[in-house]
Amino acid sequence: MGLIDDANREAVERLDLSNPALTDVVFAKDVVPGIDKYTVSHAGPPITWNAMSGPMRSAVMGALIYEGLAETREEAAQLAASGKIKFRPNHDCGCVGPMAGVTTYSMPLCEVTNLTYGNKCYIAFNESDIRALCFGSADPVVIPRLHWFEEVLGPAVKDALAVNGPINLKAIVTKALTQGEELHNRIAAGSALFYKAISPALVKVVDSRTELQEIVDFLAPSDYVFLNLGMAYGKASADAIKNIPYCTVVSTMSRNGTNFGIKVSALGERWFEAPCPKVKGIYYPPYTEADANPDMGDSCITETVGLGGCAMGANPAMVHVFGAESTDEAAKITREMLEITCGVSKDKVIPNMNNQGIPLGIDIRKVVETEICPLINTGIAHKDPSHGQIGAGVSRAPLACFQQALEAFVESLG
Amino acid sequence: MENKVNKLFSSQLAIANVGVDIFAKAFRAQDTPCVHVEWRPPAGGNKKMVDLLSKLKDL
Structure with a gap:
């Protein structure tokens, strides 16, 4: 075999041997290189505000409001167009995100570690709603839910992982494939398997009955919560090649x-x-x-x-x-x-x-x-x-x- | 003189079609079994891409 085939065989082996696990929940401001309040990471290759599509622009506006940099969507659009916001691809700073994929300073991110090769990547929680920032929705539910991720869900999952230990994403992916899922369009079994893995520890670490109920009400019915974790599984595996x-x-x-x-x-x-x-x-x-x-x-x-x-x-x-x-x-x-x-x-x-x-x-x-x-x-x-x-x-x-x-x-x- | 073509088409045909599938569909529409082989020219016939690919053959 030649140099290319040998190299490609090495890539296939690394992809297959990769063993990504959810290891922590951290804040973007603590882990994403060079991030500040005026940085917006996004899906896809590099793009300017002027070249962005409607939903991408809309998601950026929502993220700037979430970060407290604008009070209205009009203000957010002006700020985004002013040149003060640094736009950069998620993929170039260790992150991924679905659809618009906007990732900003205050967001809690799931940390996924490739246990075989040691590399890490990050992704925000899935919003599990068609009214989602990642789809560019301006619905009133969007921003409060991002704050709830920051204040309730993120810290709870972090504490649960500290008690439970890492959750093996390769095991969930492997099992979900045998349950009729390809893990991009259909992620219901993967989401249920994740809920099954995390919920006992959540019960141990969340003291507030009200907050625990909110978390269960969010995670249990979600058919999409594992979309983001499956993406991080992909990013952690792909970065190894x-x-x-x-x-x-x-x-x-x-x-x-x-x-x-x-x-x-x-x-x-x-x-x-x-x-x-x-x-x-x-x-x-x-x-x-x-x-x-x-x-x-x-x-x-x-x-x-x-x-x-x-x-x-x-x-x-x-x-x-x-x-x-x-x-x-x-x-x-x-x-x-x-x-x-x-x-x-x-x-x-x-x-x-x-x-x-x-x-x-x-x-x-x-x-x-x-x-x-x-x-x-x-x-x-x-x-x-x-x-x-x-x-x-x-x-x-x-x-x-x-x-x-x-x-x-x-x-x-x- | 016997027409070999007529004789061929009056017998049971075993057909393999390579490439454009419209012929395979036409046979099937006439209840004539046909095995279709999907084939396209390398790189869709794009000479620049064929040349690039050929440079990698020996690596």
């Missing part, structure tokens, strides 16, 4: 609602970008495709590590979301993703595909050669500010990102 010489495996896929960006292992932190694709999906009435923003969020870090669209075969119940008539289409998509990946997992398997290991290691060479682009499961935000989530569906990563990366990879060889 960065900078492997000669490695053509994708280490990051992400979108900011305007542009889609990827990074490639051997090419370090360089982004390769193309316009975000449209999303094919189903819409909550009265919304339609005409209302949809292009694809958005860091959540396709799940596809980067073999979950989501790559593991679609685990979730045949989802095929209606992209208009397929047969549940066989789910396995067909996973088989398609196997054509653009370098290996399979030994322990994360899809039972209804005869325990097929999930595809690991998206290879830019294979994407360019086959023109099969990674399929991504995703939520859909309204294109205009303030609406929140309006549907869910699938998209394809743009081929142009992989073509640019291939060209840069060849150039890097001299």
Whole structure:
């Protein structure tokens, strides 16, 4: 085998051996390098205020109000446009976030540690509501819930982890795959498994009966609380394959609602970008495709590590979301993703595909050669500010990102 | 003289279609079994990409 194949095999092994665990809850101000009150991290590759889509702008406005830097959305928009706010990608400062993914100074973040390789990453709590900051919602429930995360949920989960010890996310991911989930579109079993793991310790550490009830009322019905933890599982795993010489495996896929960006292992932190694709999906009435923003969020870090669209075969119940008539289409998509990946997992398997290991290691060479682009499961935000989530569906990563990366990879060889 | 083409199409056909699937669909629409092989030219025929990929073949 050659240098590239050897490097890619190393990447697949690291992805598969990664063992991410939820180890702590910390504040962004204490762990995110260089962050201050005027820093807003966001999903996707770098972007300016002027280039941001409606929901991304709306989420930024909400975050500035949450941080106490503005009282109204108009004030927040003026501040964001003033040049005083530093915008930067989550992925470039150890974080990830769904949809707009805005991460700011005062937010409590889940700390996920890759126990195999030692690297850490961070993600805010999932809002478990279509009226969410991450979808750009301006609903009155959004900001108070962020303060509740900061004052109640975050400290409680932190104390619970101190009593319980780390919660193994790889174990939850592995088990949820056997329970009909691909962990991007459908995360109900993962969320239930997380609740099962954390709740006994929460009962031990939360003294206030009222607060404990609030926490249970938030976590227990949530089908999405594990979305963010699954993303952090992906980020912690994918960061372990960065900078492997000669490695053509994708280490990051992400979108900011305007542009889609990827990074490639051997090419370090360089982004390769193309316009975000449209999303094919189903819409909550009265919304339609005409209302949809292009694809958005860091959540396709799940596809980067073999979950989501790559593991679609685990979730045949989802095929209606992209208009397929047969549940066989789910396995067909996973088989398609196997054509653009370098290996399979030994322990994360899809039972209804005869325990097929999930595809690991998206290879830019294979994407360019086959023109099969990674399929991504995703939520859909309204294109205009303030609406929140309006549907869910699938998209394809743009081929142009992989073509640019291939060209840069060849150039890097001299 | 016997028309070999007519003879062929009046017999039971075993068909494998490679590439464009419209032909496979046409056979199936006529209740004629057909195995379809999905195939596209490498990199969709994009010469620049084919050249880049070829530079990596020996690495």
